Amino acid sequence: MHSEGLILFFLAGIVMVGMGVLLSSLLSPKKQNDVKEEAFECGIPTEGPSWLQFKVGYYLFAILFLIFDVETVFIFPWATVMKEMGMVAFIEILIFFVILGLGLIYAWKKDALKWE
Numbered sequence: 001m002h003s004e005g006l007i008l009f010f011l012a013g014i015v016m017v018g019m020g021v022l023l024s025s026l027l028s029p030k031k032q033n034d035v036k037e038e039a040f041e042c043g044i045p046t047e048g049p050s051w052l053q054f055k056v057g058y059y060l061f062a063i064l065f066l067i068f069d070v071e072t073v074f075i076f077p078w079a080t081v082m083k084e085m086g087m088v089a090f091i092e093i094l095i096f097f098v099i100l101g102l103g104l105i106y107a108w109k110k111d112a113l114k115w116e
Helices: 002-027 056-085 087-109
Strands: none
Touching (some): 056 087
16 A cells, blocks of 8 residues: 555656646746856956866865755754663764764875865
């Protein structure tokens, strides 16, 4: 019984998304002009080449931010069930923090946290 409902749920989702894409392509205005084809940033026309190479440090900094930001997603549910699970939950979160701490130390040693 559960598998039929799940299959029906996924099929309904696929049909709804497909209909949305189809309707938007049929009903949207299709006027093409030069202004729409130009590259822009924040509404201001670009000056110079649009494709510039950025330092890899910016990407590394962003990835580190995401890693430590996603960490908070795991801390909130843990905090809500910590009393119920007792010492097991406490040891698990300690292991989690040790792994995160090792990642932070590694990034610090590699100078990934320096904004230059």
